Amino acid sequence: MKEVFSVSAIGSLELKNRFVRSATWEGMADEAGRPRPQYLETMIALARGGVGLIITGHAFVSPEGQATPWQLAIDRDDCREGLQEITAAVHAAGGKIVVQLAHAGFFAAAGITGRDRLVVSPQESQDPSPQKEIDKQGLQELLGAYAAAAGRARKAGFDGVQVHMAHGYLLSQFLSPAFNRRRDGYGGDIHNRSRIHREICGAIRDTVGKDYPLLIKLNAQDFIENGLTVPEAAAAARLMVDAGVDAVELSGGTIISGRLSPSRTKINAPEKEAYFREEARWLRENVQVPLLLVGGNRSYEVAAGLLAEGAADYISLSRPLIREADLIRRWEEGDRRPAACVSDNLCFAPAFEGRGIYCVTAERKAARSGKIVREEP
Numbered sequence: 001m002k003e004v005f006s007v008s009a010i011g012s013l014e015l016k017n018r019f020v021r022s023a024t025w026e027g028m029a030d031e032a033g034r035p036r037p038q039y040l041e042t043m044i045a046l047a048r049g050g051v052g053l054i055i056t057g058h059a060f061v062s063p064e065g066q067a068t069p070w071q072l073a074i075d076r077d078d079c080r081e082g083l084q085e086i087t088a089a090v091h092a093a094g095g096k097i098v099v100q101l102a103h104a105g106f107f108a109a110a111g112i113t114g115r116d117r118l119v120v121s122p123q124e125s126q127d128p129s130p131q132k133e134i135d136k137q138g139l140q141e142l143l144g145a146y147a148a149a150a151g152r153a154r155k156a157g158f159d160g161v162q163v164h165m166a167h168g169y170l171l172s173q174f175l176s177p178a179f180n181r182r183r184d185g186y187g188g189d190i191h192n193r194s195r196i197h198r199e200i201c202g203a204i205r206d207t208v209g210k211d212y213p214l215l216i217k218l219n220a221q222d223f224i225e226n227g228l229t230v231p232e233a234a235a236a237a238r239l240m241v242d243a244g245v246d247a248v249e250l251s252g253g254t255i256i257s258g259r260l261s262p263s264r265t266k267i268n269a270p271e272k273e274a275y276f277r278e279e280a281r282w283l284r285e286n287v288q289v290p291l292l293l294v295g296g297n298r299s300y301e302v303a304a305g306l307l308a309e310g311a312a313d314y315i316s317l318s319r320p321l322i323r324e325a326d327l328i329r330r331w332e333e334g335d336r337r338p339a340a341c342v343s344d345n346l347c348f349a350p351a352f353e354g355r356g357i358y359c360v361t362a363e364r365k366a367a368r369s370g371k372i373v374r375e376e377p
């Protein structure tokens with residue numbers, strides 16, 4: 001049986017407990033993608049708050065791949081200093097941290113990047129910004145971008161990297177028939193649709209070596225018409241583990257999946273928690289590496305139950321740690337009340353305004369009771 005608060009490992013990465021902060025776009029970088037002081041404070045609070053592993057919000061590996069404003073960058077060597085500040089701060093606070101490597105593809109913010117959107121296959125779009133179908137040279141450039149980003153991550157002191165293959169962004173688009181209609185070796189069956197992912201994992205391994213922790217975040221299913229399905233996701237996961245992946249974080253949904261998006265609302269009862277638990281059971285039978293499960297984890301009992309029954313090896317959380325950075329320490333110290341997060345997704349809005357994510361609901365509640373909880377950065 002897995003002890004919730006005992007030491008375990010993902011490859012060479014030793015972790016003090018089984019709780020992970022799932023990648024969460026912070027919106028706390030500057031215009032050049034370097035962390036602002038608020039970013040560092042947030043990471044320190046998470047590390048002190050007891051979570052075993054922090055995964056940063058998505059960091060773009062190449063300039064046209066930026067998804068959101070004030071997003072962390074890892075696309076150039078001059079990002080190194082800022083990235084090093086993050087790892088140094090987290091390590092000094094006793095934490096471990098992995099950086100999430102990402103490219104938004106079709107969903108890139110062309111208004112910010114000023115570049116064409118890279119697409120797997122041309123898409124109908126309300127957005128008039130130009131699309132560029134990825135050609136042979138583009139595929140090579142992508143491999144180079146991910147490998148170089150992983151190399152920067154290692155040099156900057158990250159404890160590993162996670163490649164973002166979920167939620168409808170570029171590598172999720174390759175996996176999904178809704179986005180991928182290619183006729184070359186990168187389209188067609190799931191073996192072909194997961195080819196670029198395996199090549200990226202190989203290129204990363206060539207750069208950082210075989211012992212550097214390499215995680216992926218993968219959709220169990222897309223919940224869109226013609227999207228990735230569970231059996232295909234399981235097949236893709238198996239292929240990627242064969243390509244050298246150390247752990248799979250299971251998620252689901254895309255940014256266009258409506259109420260079945262990755263961050264579902266109204267998680268207000270234990271049976272609504274861990275909303276990919278069934279898919280996790282499926283995946284479990286297919287992959288032998290550690291499985292991280294994200295999506296609606298809110299109570300200690302449900303989390304501990306999933307670990308005990310072997311449905312997952314690690315429990316990942318995003319929104320609950322925005323509201324309570326110290327949730328895991330609270331649980332460890334014996335206060336086992338569920339996370340206070342009400343899953344209303346109001347945390348996104350301030351980040352789009354340049355103020356970084358925070359729990360708007362907690363702030364409103366505190367304001368009603370006359371407390372000032374936060375000063376503008």
Ligand SMILES: Cc1cc2nc3c(=O)[nH]c(=O)nc-3n(C[C@H](O)[C@H](O)[C@H](O)COP(=O)(O)O)c2cc1C
Pocket residue numbers: 022023024025026056057058100164166167217251262263264294295296297316317318319320345347348357
């Ligand atoms: C503000 C916010 C930003 C997010 N940014 C990312 C991201 O950068 N990368 C990613 O893989 N998922 C991202 N997610 C999704 C979460 O990691 C997670 O999969 C989802 O919210 C479900 O988990 P939860 O119920 O614990 O919040 C984000 C979610 C939120 C609320």
